[in-house]
Amino acid sequence: MIGSxxxxxxxxxRWYGVQDLRSFGHRSRTKQMGYAEEDYQGKPVIGIINTxxxxxxxxxxxxxxAEEVKRGVWQAGGFPVEIPAMSLAEPFxxxxxxxxxxxxxxxxxxxxxxxxxxxxxxxxxxxxxxxxLLMGAISMDxxxxxxxxxxxxxxxxxxxxxxxxxxxxxYWDEKRAGTIGENEWREIEDGIARSFGHCMTMGxxxxxxxxxxxxxxxxxxxxxxxxxxxNHSRMASLSGRRIVEMVFEDLRPSKILDERAxxxxxxxxxxxxxxxxxxxxxxxxxxxxxxxxxxxxxxxVSRRVPVLANIRPxxxxxxxxxxxxxxxxxxxxxxxxxxxxxRLTVFGATIEESIxxxxxxxxxxxxSLDDPLHEEGGLAVLYxxxxxxxxxIKHSAADPRLLKHIxxxxxxxxxxxxxxxxxxxxxxxxxNSVLVLRNAGPLGAPGMPEWGMLPIPKKLLKRxxxxxxxxxxxxMSGTSYGTCVLHVAPESFVGGPLALVENGxxxxxxxxxxxxxxxxxxxxxQRRRAAWKPPEPYYERGYGLMYANHIxxxxxxxxxxxxxxxxxxxxxxxx
Ligand code: FES
Numbered sequence: 001m002i003g004s005x006x007x008x009x010x011x012x013x014r015w016y017g018v019q020d021l022r023s024f025g026h027r028s029r030t031k032q033m034g035y036a037e038e039d040y041q042g043k044p045v046i047g048i049i050n051t052x053x054x055x056x057x058x059x060x061x062x063x064x065x066a067e068e069v070k071r072g073v074w075q076a077g078g079f080p081v082e083i084p085a086m087s088l089a090e091p092f093x094x095x096x097x098x099x100x101x102x103x104x105x106x107x108x109x110x111x112x113x114x115x116x117x118x119x120x121x122x123x124x125x126x127x128x129x130x131x132x133l134l135m136g137a138i139s140m141d142x143x144x145x146x147x148x149x150x151x152x153x154x155x156x157x158x159x160x161x162x163x164x165x166x167x168x169x170x171y172w173d174e175k176r177a178g179t180i181g182e183n184e185w186r187e188i189e190d191g192i193a194r195s196f197g198h199c200m201t202m203g204x205x206x207x208x209x210x211x212x213x214x215x216x217x218x219x220x221x222x223x224x225x226x227x228x229x230x231n232h233s234r235m236a237s238l239s240g241r242r243i244v245e246m247v248f249e250d251l252r253p254s255k256i257l258d259e260r261a262x263x264x265x266x267x268x269x270x271x272x273x274x275x276x277x278x279x280x281x282x283x284x285x286x287x288x289x290x291x292x293x294x295x296x297x298x299x300x301v302s303r304r305v306p307v308l309a310n311i312r313p314x315x316x317x318x319x320x321x322x323x324x325x326x327x328x329x330x331x332x333x334x335x336x337x338x339x340x341x342x343r344l345t346v347f348g349a350t351i352e353e354s355i356x357x358x359x360x361x362x363x364x365x366x367x368s369l370d371d372p373l374h375e376e377g378g379l380a381v382l383y384x385x386x387x388x389x390x391x392x393i394k395h396s397a398a399d400p401r402l403l404k405h406i407x408x409x410x411x412x413x414x415x416x417x418x419x420x421x422x423x424x425x426x427x428x429x430x431x432n433s434v435l436v437l438r439n440a441g442p443l444g445a446p447g448m449p450e451w452g453m454l455p456i457p458k459k460l461l462k463r464x465x466x467x468x469x470x471x472x473x474x475x476m477s478g479t480s481y482g483t484c485v486l487h488v489a490p491e492s493f494v495g496g497p498l499a500l501v502e503n504g505x506x507x508x509x510x511x512x513x514x515x516x517x518x519x520x521x522x523x524x525x526q527r528r529r530a531a532w533k534p535p536e537p538y539y540e541r542g543y544g545l546m547y548a549n550h551i552x553x554x555x556x557x558x559x560x561x562x563x564x565x566x567x568x569x570x571x572x573x574x575x
Contacts (some may be wrong), residue, residue, distance in 0.1 A: 046243050051088070295540070314394070
């Protein structure tokens with residue numbers, strides 16, 4: 001016995017260990033799959049929730065990795081069962097994977113609940129899969145360990161290093177400006193995604209897998225290992241071995257994820273200059289843990305934690321460089337004084353023990369506290385009459401000249417309107433304008449897609465303009481950059497103030513003062529509100545209708561209201 005629990009106390013015992021009609025069925029059907037009694041009897045059942053799919057390039061190695069996890073589970077005396085779950089593939093799923101994050105969270109929770117699973121290995125990495133799997137596991141609260149997909153290798157084009165997303169946006173603008181042609185664009189297409197694994201910039205995937213590690217839900221160092229590195233396979237096997245021990249120790253998410261864990265995750269995200277999506281996901285995860293994490297906390301942490309990771313889009317390097325430089329353990333060792341070192345992790349050790357001996361090998365990639373990339377963390381939370389419930393900007397990836405700015409609004413009613421008019425030569429816009437996109441929030445788009453990095457109008461690109469102030473209730477890819485104010489809450493679709501903005505209205509952005517103001521007087525705004533009509537709902541039936549009826553706003557984590565709460569769900573009756 002490794003921990004304090006006996007096999008008779010495991011959930012799976014009720015399926016396999018008793019002598020009745022139903023357990024006869026469970027045993028005989030397990031034998032039907034070719035397993036002998038000694039393969040499973042009296043062993044913890046480990047559910048491997050695998051988000052592999054033929055249409056998810058970030059998880060293309062997960063079939064192999066699942067086998068490696070199983071190897072570890074067998075070695076440690078467990079019985080592994082691989083259970084496929086919805087694969088949220090960021091590049092392909094429309095209107096947005098965000099529409100389905102809660103779907104995967106529900107699916108994960110209910111798979112773990114309805115099958116004889118004693119412990120879970122969660123296999124994810126592509127953006128929403130990480131928070132979704134963790135949300136489900138937190139709510140189910142059985143021992144669980146996260147196996148991050150790992151970043152893909154660096155991109156390459158004509159000797160230049162290419163980063164996922166960030167360099168797509170950059171070279172797309174160059175193509176629109178006419179500085180590169182069709183041939184170059186094709187070559188970039190060939191070179192930017194060279195291996196399996198998730199985006200290798202500090203996008204949402206790298207941010208959330210690092211956050212999972214900082215929370216204590218992965219093995220130490222797991223999130224930085226490139227997907228194609230053999231260390232990744234060994235990490236998968238070790239995770240399989242470890243989860244069996246965790247089952248006997250009854251080491252559940254609720255014993256790991258306290259307020260200090262979420263604080264440390266926020267600190268880590270700030271030092272990485274992580275994706276703005278982390279705010280939404282961490283608020284949702286904390287909600288599942290019964291912890292009130294709010295936007296103000298992010299801003300407080302951001303003001304005192306410097307950016308140390310020199311990774312695109314804020315910095316210069318990529319995740320492969322970060323790994324060679326010492327990875328997340330190296331970075332956390334530099335943040336020691338800001339972390340709660342005595343917290344427990346899935347490793348069964350404290351954070352202090354997890355980062356013991358960690359070093360930084362490339363000081364340019366992982367900066368020191370004395371020589372940070374930015375003095376403040378990467379994200380700022382703003383409030384004002386345009387965002388009463390808050391909004392966010394990744395100011396570390398914005399043009400510093402625009403962080404205090406007043407300009408006239410150029411309003412786009414929705415994404416189609418934006419597509420139709422943004423490159424119109426007659427569009428009344430200049431570099432001081434503030435581009436506004438509405439109806440792109442959780443309900444408006446629907447699904448809050450990553451449309452927040454609005455394109456710069458072509459006529460301005462040709463004049464050399466590469467950044468402008470942009471405001472929306474959308475999200476933005478973590479690989480994106482620019483002076484983009486995002487997640488404006490409440491969103492315009494439900495009557496948030498963004499719905500009332502008109503062309504030419506002066507808008508003031510003051511990042512230092514954390515303000516976003518529409519400079520229109522109260523009486524005029526009241527007149528506009530009285531004339532405002534709510535848009536027609538999108539869905540009459542199906543998942544979309546359930547989503548629309550229960551989704552919360554960005555500042556609340558965009559969870560479903562009925563899932564966000566803590567509380568027990570009865571174990572299924574086994575008969
Ligand atoms: Fe999967 Fe970026 S597309 S992580």
